[in-house]
Amino acid sequence: MAFSFTKVNLRRFTSVMAVSAITAWATPTFAAAPVVNASSGGGSAADARIQSLEQQVEVRNRVIADMQIQITTLQEELRMLRGQVEEQEFKLSQILDRQRDLYRDIDSRLSALNQASTPSLPAANTTTPTTTAEQPVTTVTAQVATTTAKNTVSAKDAQSEAAAYDAIFPLVRNxxxxxxxxxxxxxxxxxxxxxxxxxxxxxxxxxxxxxxxxxxxxxxxxxxxxxxxxxxxxxxxxxxxxxxxxxxxxxxxxxxxxxxxxxxxxxxxxxxxxxxxxxxxx
Structure with missing residues (x-):
């Protein structure tokens, strides 16, 4: 009986030791694997999150830039409208200047005619005032014509430039x-x-x-x-x-x-x- 009991216990002890050895050998291997996988998975998730945030920031920056150019576009359209008003004011100013020049020319000619037709003056002297009066009238008229021509050329150049510039803006707007x-x-x-x-x-x-x-x-x-x-x-x-x-x-x-x-x-x-x-x- 003693031998039988000892033999049974020895078998049990051997079985327990075998199970313990297998458990001790297997546990570190299985415990280490999830740690590696968790770390790797966490890194990938963090990278994906960072990449997503970078994309969101880039999209936001593009939206802001687009809004800025839209605001500036509206400001430019307002500037163009103001430019058109200034252009009309300039044209009106030119018309008024020409009218004043014409009035002065007419007034000078009338004064010359009045001096030429004065009866109290001798006939010999009648020609002299007329010639003297008409000469400055001709000079003034020539000067007015020259100035008007220069202003017209300058205005045409300015209009051509403005038209060329304004023609580009719709490209930006679109x-x-x-x-x-x-x-x-x-x-x-x-x-x-x-x-x-x-x-x-x-x-x-x-x-x-x-x-x-x-x-x-x-x-x-x-x-x-x-x-x-x-x-x-x-x-x-x-x-x-x-x-x-x-x-x-x-x-x-x-x-x-x-x-x-x-x-x-x-x-x-x-x-x-x-x-x-x-x-x-x-």
Whole structure:
């Protein structure tokens, strides 16, 4: 009996030890696998989340840029309407000037006729005042004609430039950006020092900006900010230069541009936007 009991216990002990050994060998392997898988799965989820956020930010930036160009488009349409009013005022001023010149011419001729027909003067002297009076009338008339011709040529040039510039804007409004770039470049070649040159440079920069062509946009905005310092576009150009550096990740350069806007153009809408952009950089 003792032998039988001992043999049974030995078998049980052997079985227990075998199970324990198998468990001890298997447990670390099975425990380690979920940790690796969990870590790998967590990394993939984090990467996907970051990529999703980056896409959302990019979409938001494009929406903001599109809204900015729409606002600027409305401002440009208002400027065009004001330009048309100014053009009509200029034409009216020209008409009034011509009328005044005609009145003066008629008055001079009437004065000359009155002097020529005065009976108290001798016949010999009658010709002299008439000739003397008519000579300045002829000179004044020639001068008026020359001035009017020059003004007409100048007005035609201005109208041609304005028409060429205004014809480009619908391309921007319809988001035909490639065509707009070509049109603005051609305009600047034809009218490099024209009245609308600063606006053409600015809008060319805007089109480059919306299409994320930062270097090209930077070039155009720098032209506006440095060559047309006193223009209404200069503050907006400086602001855009800051936004370009901000998108490039150059916080210090962006901050410098925004501070220039605040110091040079305080109280403008560009200054308000620059202040907000500075706060975003902090």
């Amino acid at each position: 988001r035909q950006y490639a065509e707009a770039v070509t049109a603005y470049q051609d305009f600047l070649k034809t009218y490099p020092n024209g009245k609308n040159a600063q606006n053409a440079h600015y809008w060319l920069g805007q089109v480059y900006y919306v299409t994320s062509q930062w270097e090209e946009a930077e070039t155009q905005f720098k032209v506006v900010a440095t060559r047309y310092v006193d223009s209404s576009r200069a503050s907006d150009a400086l602001l855009k230069l800051g936004e370009i550096e901000k998108r490039r990740g150059n916080a210090d350069a962006a901050r410098a541009y925004f501070q220039q806007v605040l110091s040079k153009y305080a109280g403008t809408s560009a200054a308000q936007a620059a202040q907000k952009s500075l706060q975003d950089l902090r």
